[in-house]
Amino acid sequence: MSSKVYFGSARQSRLDAKETLPAKLDLIMEQLHIRDRVKDEMVVIKMHTGNNIGYSTVHPVFVRKVVQAVKDGGGRPFVADVNWDTQDAENRGYTREVLGCPVYPAAGPRDNYYYTHQRAYKNIKEWKVAGMIEDATFMINLSHVKGHPSCGFGAAFKNLALGCMIGETRSQIHDTNHYDPYWFPEKCPDPKVVKDIIASCPFGALVEDKQNPGNIHIHFEQCNQCGRCLKVAPEGSLKIDAINFHSFQEACAVSTAVSLSTFAPGKVTHLSLATILTPVCDCFGFTGMPILPDLGVFGSDDIVALDQAILDMVGTKSLIVENVPTSLEIRPGPWHPFQVLHGPLKDPYKVVEYGEGLGLGSRHYELIDVLPVEEFSRGAVTYISAK
Numbered sequence: 001m002s003s004k005v006y007f008g009s010a011r012q013s014r015l016d017a018k019e020t021l022p023a024k025l026d027l028i029m030e031q032l033h034i035r036d037r038v039k040d041e042m043v044v045i046k047m048h049t050g051n052n053i054g055y056s057t058v059h060p061v062f063v064r065k066v067v068q069a070v071k072d073g074g075g076r077p078f079v080a081d082v083n084w085d086t087q088d089a090e091n092r093g094y095t096r097e098v099l100g101c102p103v104y105p106a107a108g109p110r111d112n113y114y115y116t117h118q119r120a121y122k123n124i125k126e127w128k129v130a131g132m133i134e135d136a137t138f139m140i141n142l143s144h145v146k147g148h149p150s151c152g153f154g155a156a157f158k159n160l161a162l163g164c165m166i167g168e169t170r171s172q173i174h175d176t177n178h179y180d181p182y183w184f185p186e187k188c189p190d191p192k193v194v195k196d197i198i199a200s201c202p203f204g205a206l207v208e209d210k211q212n213p214g215n216i217h218i219h220f221e222q223c224n225q226c227g228r229c230l231k232v233a234p235e236g237s238l239k240i241d242a243i244n245f246h247s248f249q250e251a252c253a254v255s256t257a258v259s260l261s262t263f264a265p266g267k268v269t270h271l272s273l274a275t276i277l278t279p280v281c282d283c284f285g286f287t288g289m290p291i292l293p294d295l296g297v298f299g300s301d302d303i304v305a306l307d308q309a310i311l312d313m314v315g316t317k318s319l320i321v322e323n324v325p326t327s328l329e330i331r332p333g334p335w336h337p338f339q340v341l342h343g344p345l346k347d348p349y350k351v352v353e354y355g356e357g358l359g360l361g362s363r364h365y366e367l368i369d370v371l372p373v374e375e376f377s378r379g380a381v382t383y384i385s386a387k
């Protein structure tokens with residue numbers, strides 16, 4: 001069965017406020033009946049408030065529109081994000097005065113207010129959901145679409161998977177990359193060769209394992225799977241393997257499933273702003289140049305359909321090569337633009353594949369444009385005599 005995904009294009013027909021993205025966000029919220037669904041609900045607006053001097057997180061104008069819709073419907077809204085991002089959120093314009101509602105650290109200022117859920121996945125035995133998320137009775141997942149060094153891209157799934165958990169669980173999600181072995185020291189007994197392998201990576205992705213000196217540790221975020229190290233490593237000693245990359249995505253799907261399970265059916269909806277698509281996530285504390293064209297705003301009750309629709313639309317675009325930081329290596333291939341940037345094993349579709357497998361939604365969707373862009377036809381410019 002297909003799910004509805006509402007979309008408002010970044011492109012306008014006319015130079016008119018009614019055709020801009022905040023206005024299209026309103027149209028999408030109408031389609032999702034947000035005002036009708038939030039009466040007396042304690043509504044958490046989960047967003048990434050960024051940190052440091054980033055300015056590409058969801059602009060306060062959009063957040064205020066969501067807050068207003070919740071208030072119109074008789075709900076009690078608040079914005080929540082992880083503590084180290086909310087502690088200086090005012091630097092990026094996220095204050096009660098600007099947004100019209102409070103901004104809370106999701107697990108309290110010391111990140112120690114949470115609920116524990118048992119569910120085994122690789123190195124993770126229990127998931128610690130931030131208390132302010134689980135205490136809310138309705139959630140609006142308001143995400144920003146961008147690239148991501150661990151999994152190629154981040155949007156609706158990523159916003160919940162990492163942002164609804166406390167720091168301890170977020171670290172464990174990142175550590176899933178290391179669960180399946182990739183370094184086999186018995187196949188490389190010569191310490192000089194180990195040093196040569198480490199030196200072969202031009203991205204600093206290979207380092208000596210701090211806990212296990214003499215062994216290799218991969219920083220998967222920096223690895224674009226170019227294979228240079230494999231040309232130096234003795235056969236079988238080092239693996240650059242899909243399982244290590246995909247486990248982060250699967251952990252994101254499981255984490256999202258855990259957070260969503262704390263809400264009653266129909267009490268979560270998802271909105272995503274696909275503008276200023278930076279190469280890496282908003283955690284970096286700065287805003288890079290956009291590496292893809294602005295797409296617009298999306299909304300759906302189905303998180304799987306939403307991220308699938310976003311990825312499909314991004315897939316029709318090409319990287320803005322002149323905006324890609326020169327430290328990154330573009331690897332053209334028959335891949336999604338986010339894989340061209342971060343490497344083919346960082347398949348951005350894995351999270352929706354795993355999410356669908358967990359019953360979180362459908363990858364089949366109907367895209368409904370809430371205000372289609374009109375094309376104008378004009379007669380040719382010809383000579384008109386002045387009489």
Ligand code: SF4
Binds near residue numbers: 200206226229
């Ligand atoms: S595959 Fe390339 S980027 Fe990855 S660790 Fe090896 S040399 Fe570095």
